[in-house]
Amino acid sequence: MTVKRPEPAPVQQGRKTTFIEGITTPRYNHHTAADVGSRNVNISRNITRSSANLENAQSWQFKYAQLLDVPVEDVLNHKLYNFIEEWWGTPYRMGGKTRDGIDCSGFVNMLVNTVFQLSLAGNSVQLYNAVQKRVSARDLHEGDLVFFKIHHRRISHVGIYLENDKFVHASTSAGVMISDLKEPYWKRYFAGGGRL
Incomplete structure (x- = not known):
């Protein structure tokens, strides 16, 4: 037996798109370069000292962090x-x-x-x-x-x-x-x- 799936409805500007059983997401326009420039998108703001240390960690630090059950950044x-x-x-x-x-x-x-x-x-x-x-x-x-x-x-x-x-x-x-x-x-x- 073959189950026939309904054809998706055409998307219209400014309307909500319905996916599965009533789950919806609002439709929005893409940001322009001016919009992005007005927001703070500084990536380095979210990099902490510990995440920087984690990126530079050595294999021995991972090994002993696991043996000691501590964060890698604590094995120094x-x-x-x-x-x-x-x-x-x-x-x-x-x-x-x-x-x-x-x-x-x-x-x-x-x-x-x-x-x-x-x-x-x-x-x-x-x-x-x-x-x-x-x-x-x-x-x-x-x-x-x-x-x-x-x-x-x-x-x-x-x-x-x-x-x-x-x-x-x-x-x-x-x-x-x-x-x-x-x-x-x-x-x-x-x-x-x-x-x-």
Whole structure:
């Protein structure tokens, strides 16, 4: 069976055109150059700093913005994320300090020394005792240390806070990676933050 469609009615100047089931749109004349000149059509007025940054963003910024669940424009510390990229996936090895294997405090010491140019050494307990200021989870900033008491009464794990509750560390299960402080496991063992 063939359905016959009605022929469209001819369009008349100044009349409304009916499309589907009573949906209408008013007919209007095209603007002249004089009309356009009288309106503010400055495109640069609508370009914000963040949209300009987004257009110039690098692939590493997109990657880490996605991992941290933050806007691309907020991922700015190239030195930090380049360091993480170089060490990403390095397996955990107690006492290790090479790309063949590294432990949590070795990774934190190396990151702080390389990226933030601060002289830092020691295991997680020593780092906890070395911080100048204790910081709550809600007051953490990029570069702060995050400490955990995992199956111990004392500090047994350390990482570096990044942004949006995310931190980088050398985990025993997956090596150097980014984790979330809001994950039940990390939330359960979180012992506090520290600022150098």
